[in-house]
Structures are given as structure tokens and as C-alpha cells.
Amino acid sequence: MSTNEIGSVSAAVSLTVNGTKVEREVAVRTSLADFLREDLRLTGTHLGCEHGVCGACTVLLDGAAVRSCLMLAVQADGTVVTTIEGLAAPDGTLSPLQQSFMDHHGFQCAFCAPGFILTAQTLIDRGQSLSRDDLRSEISGNLCRCTGYASILDSIEAAITDALGPLIDTSGASK
Amino acid sequence: MKFPGFVYHRPTSLDEAVELIGRLGGDAKVLAGGQSLLPVMALRLGQPEHLVDISRVSGLDVLAHDDGVVRVGARVTHAQVEDAPMVRRYAPLLADAMPWIAHRTVRNRGTVCGSLAHGDPAAELPAIALALDASLVARSVRGERIIAARDFFEGFLTTSLAPDELLCEVRFPVVAPGTVTLVSEVSRRHGDYAMVGLAASLRLDGAGSIDDVALALFAVGSTAVRATKAEDALRGRTLTPDTIATAVAALREELDPPGDNHASPAYRRHVAGVVLARTLQGFAADAAAISGDAA
Numbered sequence: 001m002s003t004n005e006i007g008s009v010s011a012a013v014s015l016t017v018n019g020t021k022v023e024r025e026v027a028v029r030t031s032l033a034d035f036l037r038e039d040l041r042l043t044g045t046h047l048g049c050e051h052g053v054c055g056a057c058t059v060l061l062d063g064a065a066v067r068s069c070l071m072l073a074v075q076a077d078g079t080v081v082t083t084i085e086g087l088a089a090p091d092g093t094l095s096p097l098q099q100s101f102m103d104h105h106g107f108q109c110a111f112c113a114p115g116f117i118l119t120a121q122t123l124i125d126r127g128q129s130l131s132r133d134d135l136r137s138e139i140s141g142n143l144c145r146c147t148g149y150a151s152i153l154d155s156i157e158a159a160i161t162d163a164l165g166p167l168i169d170t171s172g173a174s175k
Numbered sequence: 176m177k178f179p180g181f182v183y184h185r186p187t188s189l190d191e192a193v194e195l196i197g198r199l200g201g202d203a204k205v206l207a208g209g210q211s212l213l214p215v216m217a218l219r220l221g222q223p224e225h226l227v228d229i230s231r232v233s234g235l236d237v238l239a240h241d242d243g244v245v246r247v248g249a250r251v252t253h254a255q256v257e258d259a260p261m262v263r264r265y266a267p268l269l270a271d272a273m274p275w276i277a278h279r280t281v282r283n284r285g286t287v288c289g290s291l292a293h294g295d296p297a298a299e300l301p302a303i304a305l306a307l308d309a310s311l312v313a314r315s316v317r318g319e320r321i322i323a324a325r326d327f328f329e330g331f332l333t334t335s336l337a338p339d340e341l342l343c344e345v346r347f348p349v350v351a352p353g354t355v356t357l358v359s360e361v362s363r364r365h366g367d368y369a370m371v372g373l374a375a376s377l378r379l380d381g382a383g384s385i386d387d388v389a390l391a392l393f394a395v396g397s398t399a400v401r402a403t404k405a406e407d408a409l410r411g412r413t414l415t416p417d418t419i420a421t422a423v424a425a426l427r428e429e430l431d432p433p434g435d436n437h438a439s440p441a442y443r444r445h446v447a448g449v450v451l452a453r454t455l456q457g458f459a460a461d462a463a464a465i466s467g468d469a470a
Binding site: 007008009011027028029031034050051052055058061064065066067069070071072074075119122137138140141 | 182206214366
């Protein structure tokens with residue numbers, strides 16, 4: 001962006017996406033999601049509702065899960081973004097969490113899967129001890145219309161158990 | 176839905192930001208986390224001509240306990256507040272509100288001041304500000320103005336901020352020792368806007384009578400409201416079932432909630448009473464447990 005005095009309808013952005021430095025000129029009204037999908041052709045980021053309800057467009061921004069439809073590309077200037085394409089190894093080997101979604105049938109149509117997987121990835125990265133109920137709460141901002149969520153929870157639980165140990169058992173708790 | 180076009184500004188100093196907002200006035204909207212503003216734009220409920228992005232304005236990132244208040248600057252996100260042990264210690268009611276606000280992905284971007292300036296009557300933070308008698312710090316080229324929370328929320332999505340003012344900071348008074356707090360709400364799904372919500376803060380004196388109480392309701396009118404009659408019914412009393420029933424009756428009497436396709440006025444009034452009763456019963460049980468431990 002050249003000057004604040006005049007303001008801008010387009011701006012230069014520089015960010016790191018899946019480990020690669022990216023520099024582009026974008027219209028300032030472009031969402032981060034559309035920038036990823038259309039400018040960078042990273043179409044694994046899915047757009048469901050485009051107003052922050054469904055969670056399908058979730059990406060990691062400096063390690064934190066955010067809705068890429070509720071953010072301007074220009075706001076991501078200077079950040080590090082990870083999309084679903086950034087999780088697998090360069091040789092195509094899936095990440096442990098992605099493999100867990102495969103093993104536990106964590107998706108059917110898979111439209112929501114990138115959002116669920118990236119949201120769940122932050123739970124592993126944060127390293128907190130969680131119960132199954134905590135997991136339900138943590139993924140409550142992501143909608144799935146196929147699975148009924150049980151297999152998604154199974155997928156995340158298995159990956160967290162492998163990475164961090166068993167979930168907190170609240171089955172015998174009084175409340 | 177794509178965002179409508181606008182002119183984008185990204186000032187880096189407070190003077191520059193305030194000058195821009197002063198010059199652009201009502202044609203500009205302040206963009207911080209964008210978690211309320213951008214959906215409004217996506218749905219074409221608002222089409223500002225200019226956005227002033229304050230994410231790089233220096234000095235607006237304060238999150239500190241300072242001189243009897245907890246200061247939250249305009250760039251501070253819900254997630255930062257949620258993760259700060261200082262907030263849990265000095266402003267527990269503010270900490271209590273955090274898990275209720277949308278979802279972590281939204282809290283990672285959305286800001287406390289942004290929610291206050293948006294002034295949604297179904298949102299948690301305006302009620303927290305009212306319950307705690309927070310002060311809001313606004314800046315314009317004309318200078319600085321400190322606005323009491325009770326004078327800030329004027330109506331549905333309407334605050335007393337002037338078009339040339341930037342909400343820079345909110346200050347929550349540090350909690351008095353012995354105060355118990357709870358935020359509770361009823362919504363269709365967790366993370367949705369509440370159908371009825373309550374932010375409650377209460378302190379018992381040594382004899383077990385209530386010497387301070389604040390009850391702020393949200394999603395029951397065009398702004399969050401303090402339930403002053405229910406507070407009056409509690410102040411100076413002990414937390415007996417009779418006192419609780421009287422306070423619940425007073426609350427249902429003083430509320431005049433709207434109806435929509437989620438909840439009728441009668442339902443909201445009823446549920447508000449239920450939420451208050453459960454909250455006060457919880458406080459009473461906690462107090463009994465503490466005095467039991469001491470005995």
C-alpha cells in the first residue's frame with residue numbers, strides 16, 4: 001500500500017502460505033478465502049456460508065484457527081498461513097490427523113473436512129488435556145451435514161490420544 | 176457473499192487513525208478483528224465507503240492490570256483475554272464471558288472493544304461492561320472522552336460514540352475480594368447469540384448478607400440492561416430460597432423483552448427468571464460449601 005492519505009482499493013500483500021513466500025497485488029475487498037482459492041489456486045479451503053457460521057473455510061493464521069471468509073486478504077499481510085494443503089508431507093504422506101480422519105471415516109462428502117481438520121490441529125498444537133465433551137465444544141463452530149459428528153470426534157480423539165495421551169475421562173463424573 | 180467495495184486505510188499511529196476517522200466521519204467504519212463488521216458487509220446490511228484498519232495502530236494492544244482497573248485496548252482479541260490469567264484474577268466476570276462468545280476461531284480475531292462498539296444487544300460483552308460499570312475511552316481530534324458503560328449503549332447496534340470517535344480502550348474495575356461471578360445463557364446452539372443471557376456478580380459480607388450485586392441481562396431488549404429491581408430485591412438480604420424467589424419475580428416484572436422467531440416475550444421473561452434462579456442457587460451452594468469448609 002503506497003499511502004494512507006489517499007487510501008487504497010488494491011494493495012500489495014506479502015505473506016507465507018504453506019511455507020512458501022507469496023507476494024501479490026489484491027483488491028482490498030478480496031477475502032482471505034478467495035485469495036487462497038482464486039489467486040493461489042489452493043481450493044482445499046472451502047467456502048460454505050461466507051459469513052462466519054459454518055467453519056468450512058477455517059485456516060491457520062500464525063498458528064491460530066480463523067475463518068478465512070471473515071478476513072480480508074490485505075489483513076493477512078505479513079502473516080504465516082497454513083491451509084489443508086500444508087498439512088501433508090511433500091511426498092503426499094498424510095499428517096497423523098488427516099490419516100486419523102481416513103481411518104475413522106471422519107468425513108463423507110468432505111466439504112467440511114478441511115475446516116474440522118485445521119480446527120482440530122490447533123487442539124493438538126495447544127497440547128491441553130481435553131475430555132470428549134471439551135472436544136464437542138471445541139468443534140462446535142464447524143458444521144457437518146453428513147456424519148452426525150460421531151466419526152469426526154472419533155477421528156480427532158484418536159489423533160489427540162496418539163499425540164498427547166488419552167482424553168480426560170468424565171464418564172464417571174457426577175455432572 | 177463477497178464484500179462490497181470500499182477504500183482501505185491502514186494507519187499506524189493513533190493520531191493518524193483519529194485524524195482519518197475525523198475526516199471520513201460517518202462514511203468510515205473501524206476494522207479491528209472484523210468478526211461482526213465483515214458479516215454485516217457480506218450480508219449487505221452495511222456498505223461503508225471506507226474501512227480504517229486499526230490492526231497496526233501502536234498503543235492499542237494494552238492488556239494490563241493497572242491502578243485498580245483491567246485495561247483492554249482496541250486491538251486485544253477475545254482469545255488474548257481468555258488466555259490471560261490476569262483477567263481471570265482481576266476481572267473474573269470478563270473471563271467468564273469468553274467461552275460463551277461464538278467459537279474459538281472467531282475469538283482468535285474478534286476484539287473486546289469491537290464487540291462493545293458494535294453494541295449488539297444479544298452479545299455478552301455489553302452486559303459485562305454494564306455489570307462491572309466499565310469505562311470506555313474514546314478519542315477524536317477533539318480530545319479524549321471517558322464514557323461510563325451505562326451511558327454508552329443507546330439502542331440496537333447504537334452507541335454514544337460520535338462518528339469521529341475511536342473506541343481506544345475499555346477499563347473494567349478490579350473485582351472486590353469475596354465476589355462471586357457467573358455468566359450464563361440459553362441459546363439454540365452453543366456459540367449462537369443468546370435468547371436470554373445473564374452476567375451476575377455478587378458479594379456476601381461476613382454475616383452472609385448481600386452487600387453488593389450486579390445483574391446485567393442480554394438479548395432481552397434493544398440494549399443489554401441492568402436488572403435494578405432484582406438487584407434491589409437482593410441487596411442487604413441473605414441468599415435464601417425466599418429471597419431468590421422475590422428477586423426472580425422482580426426480574427420478570429421489570430423485563431420487557433422482544434419476541435422473534437427464536438423466542439416469544441413470555442418465553443424470554445420466563446427463561447430469564449430460570450437463569451437468575453439457577454445462578455443465585457449456585458452462588459448460595461458455593462457460599463454454603465465455603466462456610467462448611469471453614470467450620
